[in-house]
Amino acid sequence: MDEETTGDLETLLEKPEPAELRKPVLFRTYRQRWFLLVVVCLLNCSNAMLWLTFAPVADKTAAYFHISMDTINWLSLVYLLISIPFGLVATWILDTVGLKCAVMLSAWLNMVGSVIRTFSVISFLSLGSLTYMYLFIGQCLCALAQPLVIFSPTKLAALWFPDHQRATANMISSMSNPLGILTANLLSPALVSEEKDIPLMLGLYVIPAVTACILAMVGVHDKVPPTPPSASATYSTSQPFFTGLKMLLRNKPYIILMVCFGAGIGMFTCFSTLLEQILCVKGYSNMSQFRNQAIPLALISSLFGFFGFSIYPIAMELAVECSYPVGEGTSTGFIFVSSQIQGVILMLLVQALTVQISAAPFSTCDIEEGGALDWTVSTLVMAGACSVVACFYVIFFHSDYKRLHAEASNATSVNKIGIEATAPEA
Numbered sequence: 001m002d003e004e005t006t007g008d009l010e011t012l013l014e015k016p017e018p019a020e021l022r023k024p025v026l027f028r029t030y031r032q033r034w035f036l037l038v039v040v041c042l043l044n045c046s047n048a049m050l051w052l053t054f055a056p057v058a059d060k061t062a063a064y065f066h067i068s069m070d071t072i073n074w075l076s077l078v079y080l081l082i083s084i085p086f087g088l089v090a091t092w093i094l095d096t097v098g099l100k101c102a103v104m105l106s107a108w109l110n111m112v113g114s115v116i117r118t119f120s121v122i123s124f125l126s127l128g129s130l131t132y133m134y135l136f137i138g139q140c141l142c143a144l145a146q147p148l149v150i151f152s153p154t155k156l157a158a159l160w161f162p163d164h165q166r167a168t169a170n171m172i173s174s175m176s177n178p179l180g181i182l183t184a185n186l187l188s189p190a191l192v193s194e195e196k197d198i199p200l201m202l203g204l205y206v207i208p209a210v211t212a213c214i215l216a217m218v219g220v221h222d223k224v225p226p227t228p229p230s231a232s233a234t235y236s237t238s239q240p241f242f243t244g245l246k247m248l249l250r251n252k253p254y255i256i257l258m259v260c261f262g263a264g265i266g267m268f269t270c271f272s273t274l275l276e277q278i279l280c281v282k283g284y285s286n287m288s289q290f291r292n293q294a295i296p297l298a299l300i301s302s303l304f305g306f307f308g309f310s311i312y313p314i315a316m317e318l319a320v321e322c323s324y325p326v327g328e329g330t331s332t333g334f335i336f337v338s339s340q341i342q343g344v345i346l347m348l349l350v351q352a353l354t355v356q357i358s359a360a361p362f363s364t365c366d367i368e369e370g371g372a373l374d375w376t377v378s379t380l381v382m383a384g385a386c387s388v389v390a391c392f393y394v395i396f397f398h399s400d401y402k403r404l405h406a407e408a409s410n411a412t413s414v415n416k417i418g419i420e421a422t423a424p425e426a
Helices: 003-013 032-051 055-065 069-097 099-121 130-160 166-191 195-219 241-249 252-280 294-323 328-352 376-396 402-417
Strands: 025-027 355-357 372-374 420-422
Touching: 032 099, 032 130, 032 166, 032 195, 055 069, 055 130, 055 166, 055 195, 055 252, 069 099, 069 130, 069 241, 069 252, 069 328, 099 130, 099 195, 130 166, 130 294, 130 328, 166 195, 166 252, 166 294, 241 252, 241 294, 241 328, 252 294, 252 328, 252 376, 294 328, 294 402, 328 376
Parallel strands: 025 420
Antiparallel strands: 355 372
């Protein structure tokens, strides 16, 4: 062995994990990763459907349960409020306890919450104030599942997928959440043509939640694969939770990403929740003072969703890259906590900016409390906030891809002394 090779070996053996580095590094993938991906996707989709079950048919839901529109809005708003404190717990569970615990816990919370909601339409159970209580408790349980579900994609991609499949896996699992939002916005109005259809809607929304829970119980057995699929997966939870938190708070690019992308998610949350109430006053059904603008309105909404959804998985990967070696659950989790805080503030703000109008001849809303509401100022505020946040991000965000650089450096060092080995997919 020449002097150069001997020097490289001695340098590696001086690092904090000499026992691991003396062994051959086997990067192997397992077919189980695709099953886990399906489970996480179904959980994401189901949870998003449960979140926005009532938003597209808020007026008919309020009429069926004999409650106000503000009370209906709380069924969506509770998701944001609960996920703020529990989001911190969810990041700890993912990065400390593990992915398996997060998936199983979220699956059970999601299923139980969806079932409890149906109690509100069962005659001998729904008596008096219990009717709304079932809805609210069910939504709270589903809201507890949301942080675990939303934070899981980057963790799953990092632990189970090789570096060349990470972005794809994260994209598929992350986009299942917007898919659930889309499904709720299409399915709820399709199912609820009249108030009496509310029980059918609640019953059908239980099916994906129960299916996801069964699949999780049957197929999720390991919190990590037997051998890592990449170099970064070997040290995926190398930083303790509170150490990682301190690192994030000192990371300027991450803070900018957390504020800007969190604002984008909060904006989308607010827009998705209140869209039906904004449009019904102007003469549009469960899908601007102008009428007969269905095509331009659909086009603008589609562009908003297309560009908003496409940046979603990219931002999740970017959060992990700019904050490495902080755990994936922590780095993505705090972005969502930020988004929920901003979403709550924005929803309360835009509702406060609405103005009652004496006449709304084109309104399709089933309930008008003290007159219809004019959302013009509210929508202008949302548009202005989007513009400001986008400009701020483009100007000030700059970061290296720390995880990719670490993997490249690790691979170079290992290859020099010939201890790296690869194995076929199991």
